[in-house]
Structures are given as C-alpha cells and as structure tokens.
Amino acid sequence: MADDALEAFAAEVGASGPVAVEGARTRWSTGGQPAPGTRLLRAPEGIVEHRPEEMTVRVLAGTSVDELHRELGAAGQRTALPRRGGTVGGALAVGENDMCALGRGRVRDALLQVRYISAEGAVVTGGGPTVKNVTGYDLCRLFVGSLGTLGLIGEVILRTNPVPPVSRWLRAEGADPFAVLDVAFRPSAVLFDGATTWVHLEGHAADVEAERRALRGVPVGGDGWTECEDGPVLPPHRWSLRPCELRHLDGAALGAYVASVGVGTVFASHAPPPRPQAPALRALAERVKHAFDPGGRLNPGRHVALLVP
C-alpha cells in the first residue's frame, strides 16, 4: 500500500517543471515562498506500521503530526517531532525541535529512513529501518531541515520512545534557569522569559519527586515552585544561539522572548537577523543542491539559510 502511494506520488512529481509540496502551511514562509508558477502537491497520508518493540514507526509524509502522536500515544510511545500542528513531512523538512527537546530528543536524531521523490521523479531510499544503522552516507540527516530543496519526502521511518509515566510542569519567579539546569539531572525543558522559569520534569514518579526536591535548592522569589498545566506560550520567531549566549540575552533585539536553557533556542517576537555566510561553506552547499536538483525544480524560491541569494 505504501509503495503504491509512493509510486503514485512520484508520478505526480514527474521529471520536469517547478514543484513543491504543501503540508498544513504552519511554517509555509520558512526559507521563502515557492516561486510563482510552482505546482503544489500533497504528499500521501497514513500510518503504515508502528512497531513498539522496535521503537519505530513507518508513516507517509502527509500524515498530521497530531494524528501520529495520538496513534503512538495509545501504545505508550511518541517521537521527537514538535507538537505544533503540521505534517510529518513538513516537520522534517523544516527541522525545528520541540520546546522539550532535552527530554523528547532532536528531530535530526529521529529520522531513521527517508524515501523521497528525486528531481528526476524517482523514489530514492536513504538510511534504513533499524534503530541503529551506519550503512553508507547519511542522507537522513541531510534531508532534515532541507526545506524540500533536495527531494520531496514521501515516507519515513521514525524512532519512537516510550512516554514517561509521569510528566509535570513547574514554574517559579526569579529562579536562575542555569542553576536549575545544574541541579536537575535530566529535565525535559528549562524555559525562561527574563522573569519566570518553567521546568518540565518527566520520568518515574519517584524520580520526578526527587527532581522537585532538588529544585528547592535553587533560590526563588514569590511563592516558590508551583505546578502548572503547561509551559509558556511561545513567541513566533526562533533564534538559534549557543546555550552559553542565553546568559546575556539582548531583550531589545529579541522583544518578548522565551529562552530554552541548555538548548539555545530563543522564541522571540522579533525575527533574527541574517547570518554572515562563509564562502567555502556556501560553495559546498551549492554543490550539494546542484547534485540533487541540477535543474532547480524542487521548491524554487525557497532557500536554506546559506543559499539565500
């Protein structure tokens, strides 16, 4: 069934003319919009096979992330894909991590096998179906965050993980988030907006309790640590910083922000500035793009950061 769906998708993609895949448009303008005249297609949908004992799920790219997580959740598992709507293929093509990446893992580590449609309209497989695999070049990592500019993702196998038995959000005013990161062993998230610190703890009940006790060692203002339903609402833009840079954030440049401590992502109301590009790296990225899509027909108008004209 999955193979038929992929072949049909490949036939739709064909071998000529500008083409892009439309998911749920939750990150549609990332890297720019497809050029006018680009044919928009939808990737096939459906969960092909969840194998809890292998910690893998095979899923077609047009499937919604919410639906995937509902299905996996019923069997006590989840993936690293971010919980913010959208499709599986879109989430991988954009490559953004969940705000609880410390606990849920990173998207780049979750993709075990990718089957994509090449610029020539062929079905290509990269990676493999097992949780451990170093056979050949790692096309999976290359595809995460490539914005559909190297191939159009049709079907993937993702690593799944058990959902921990207990999950708690705590918040406090005036707690140093770096001190929190030091005392907690494996928090799923430590978030900070300049005044409030949120901590997400997951694991066995006794371990979550132990982590809570450890947090008492961090000086806080107000009422101390209180439980809350969820983490903070995240501003729309993402800044990618080094974790150490979060000690000295520039509020004026960021606007309102929530910083993911220990990770380096800062969710901000202002967009990040463009980055300088090293010429040798840019040349390498251009060679990669040209090798996979010599005619430039895949997602024209959309560029990963290094190739912004």
Add this chain to the structure above:
Amino acid sequence: MAWRATRRARPQPAAADPIVAALVAVLGHDRVRDDAAERSLLAHDASVFSGGAAGPVCFPTSTEEVQAVVRTAVAHGRAVVPRGAGTGLAGGAIPLGRPVVVVTTKMNRILEVDLDDRVAWVEPGVVNLDLSTYLRPLGYHFAPDPSSQQACTIGGNVANNSGGPHCLAYGVTGQHVLALDVVLPDGELVRLGGLDAEPPAYDLRGAFIGGEGTLGIATRIAVRITKNPPRVRTLLLGFDTIGDAATTVGRVIAAGVVPAAMEVMDRRITAAVEHFVHAGYPLDAGAVLLVEVDGLGEGTAVDAERVVEIGRANGATTVRVAATEEERALLWKGRKTAFGAVAQIAPSYYLQDTVVPRAALPGVLQSVYEIAERHGLMVVNVFHAGDGNLHPLLLFDSREQGAIERVHAAGREIVEVSLAAGGVLSGEHGVGVEKRDYMPLQFSDVDLDHQGRLRRAFDPACRANPGKVLPSGHSCADIQALERAAAGLWG
C-alpha cells in the same frame, strides 16, 4: 622510542616517490615517512583485509598542516587517506593505490571544555577514553564507547559514526557531534554545523559523519558532553539458550524500559572471557545478558526490577546484580575485552556488524550458527542486543588452506539472512572495503547514485579515500590501479 629509531635508520627506496620532497617541505623530515616498513605497517588496519598499499605517511600537527598536505597531494594528483588509530574493522583506513596517508594521532589535544554549552572541542587524534577520563572530575563523559575506546580516536569515531554498548540509550557518534572543522578534499577549510541550537543550513555535519574519510578530514571536533548519571545498576542474567536471552531483550523494550545498555554473550565467548578476566560469569549458561540501567536512584531500581521480572519470565536461570563499582567494572571489562579473549580459541576472527529488528534476533542467531556449521567454521556471538546489532565472530586460522574463502562465503550469507529479516549491513563499524560490494544488497542503483551525488559534492575530483563505501560504478571515476588493488583484498 628505540624501535622507531631502528626503523627510521632503514635506507630509503632507490626511486623516491616524487611527492615526498614536497611533503617534507611542508612538514619537515621527521613527520613524513616513506620507508617500506612504515608504509607496510599502515597498509593494514584492524580488519582482516590485505592488499592495501600506502604512499608517503604524514603526521601533521595542525589544521594548517593538514590543508598544506592535502593541497600538495592535489597538486601531485594523488589521493589522500586519513587515519586515526587504525582500529577500524571494515577496512576504511586501508590505503588503496598508494595514496598519501594522513595520520592524525599527533593532533591529540583537548582544546576547550564549556559546561554551559556542554561541549568539548577536541583534535581528531584524541583517544576516545582519554576524553571521558578528562571529563570525569567535571561530572561528564563522551557517550559513544566503542570496545576499542582505549585506543580508537575521536576522529575515527566521526569517520565511522562509531557506536558502543551505551549507544542503546544515548545514540551513536552522529548524535554527539555539534560542529566540525573540515579540510575538504580540495584543501578548503569549512566549519560544518555549529554550537547553536539549530544551525540554519543543510546539515552537512550530519552528512559528513560516517563518511569514512571520503568527504574530507575533520581537524577540530566539537562533541556534546553528557552528564554522568547519579546511579548506575548493572545486572547479569544467565539463560539456558541464546534465544531466551534475545527474546528477553525484545520484551524489555516492548515493556517501555530503555536500558543504557543490553549486551548478549554466548556460551563460548563467556567461557573465553571468564578465563581471561575472572569476573564470575556463569560458565554453565547458554548465554548471558548484561544489562545496565542508569538515571536517578529510585527510577533505576524500578527499571532493574522490571528487567529481572521479564528475564525470569523468559527463562533466566541466574540473576546477579553488581554490588560495587569494582564488580560493575569487572563485568564490563569482560564484555569489552571479548574480542581479545577470542585469541584463546583461534588466531584470527572476522566480525560482521549487521543490525536486525529485535523481534528477529532469535531466528537470525539460529541461522548464524547454522551458516557457520555449514562452512565448517566456529562462530561466537557477543553483541549489542538492545539495538539488534549482531557481532558474530567467525573464527579461523588464515594459514589453513581455503579458510578465508569459507569465512567470506559465510559472511555473505550472514549479511543476506540479516537483510532478509529487515535489517541493515552495518550498525557501527561502517562499510569501508569490507561491505562495499554488499551495498547493492541493501540499496537500489538509484539509492546508490544519490549517495554518490553527496560524495561528489564534497569531493568532485575523487581524491579522498577512493575505493571505499560505494561499489565501483557508483563511486568516483575508478582508478585502474585501485581496482587491481581492491581485487586482491581477500588474499
């Protein structure tokens, strides 16, 4: 050292390689070697392959020197093969067609450790275990822990995307590298990846890792460092059959427990190891399962209990919990020295590295024993059962007529059985020359063509470690001499 001085005193070959003078101009006489002994030594790695032929051997000490060596090789139209400690098991470091060999072992400094970024910058020649030893007082370690970790280098780990027992929970090297400074095959220097959360570019760092030296040479590596777990519990379960041990592994994962490590050793290897380290492994068991859970105190107790419960339900006859750190270290010493202990049984071994779905482990193991028996070979199994990564060791004596051919035939059948069970060729050792010609068993022509595109984007002139990873026809324009050398590898 005396032995080194002795070898250096040997006369140089009469017809000196024309590139040698240019390399000497870059590195000086001390760090360019072209004598027959050195080149013969570096024609091998830890694999069973012969037929390699090294050109001049260079020992650079900086990124700039690596660039200069690579540019010199480009100017002379020569290929370049990087090499760490030479512990690779797939022949990835075996030089084919007399390339310039760039040994990174003199680039062995830990440059910087930043606890806010949870990162260590290292040179490629830093030995894997040395980094974790250095980090221990800070409460951190480098998670990938290959069995060769006392000798293998982090540059080699990057080239092979190496694993180790604890990669079950923590992932292989690719998951622990944030950024790399890479000298590309044309001598250009690029930084791939970054220390920031989501570097906005193609993940060329991810694509580079596991490239086996065919995409360039990493000269500075930023690795993620991992907090040491406050509590570690190590269990040893004995079973009557290896099938019961393998079944237990699948059931543990299915129950939602992901231990840090789950390793299986069969009866023969357990006996050999016990003779060697005296760890108290049960000698009457058909197989032993070594399980480690780590984390906070109470959670690890819950997980350990669950593992024991599942083990007993699936036929565990003995259960031992390491009571002290010394006992734990001894149990692991047994596992990590298993390959060395094999020498008690036979002079040579050939090791496969396929991965199969956990559910397929009992059946595939059964097939592995049958295949070995059919070819008149002894096989021992010691492997990363938690992630389905088999390591059958086919034991033989290479002096015996026809032995290597039988090993080759049995190895191929093991690969075929693993792939038929839904598995892959390599879990952590890489492809090198060993599995290069098996690649079409796992990938279609179109798949291999796309891997070749990535290769050529990094190395359009095909000068970086030619003849590795991709079978001829999919790799770079093949050099005639290279093909002749490759054909004799099993000799």
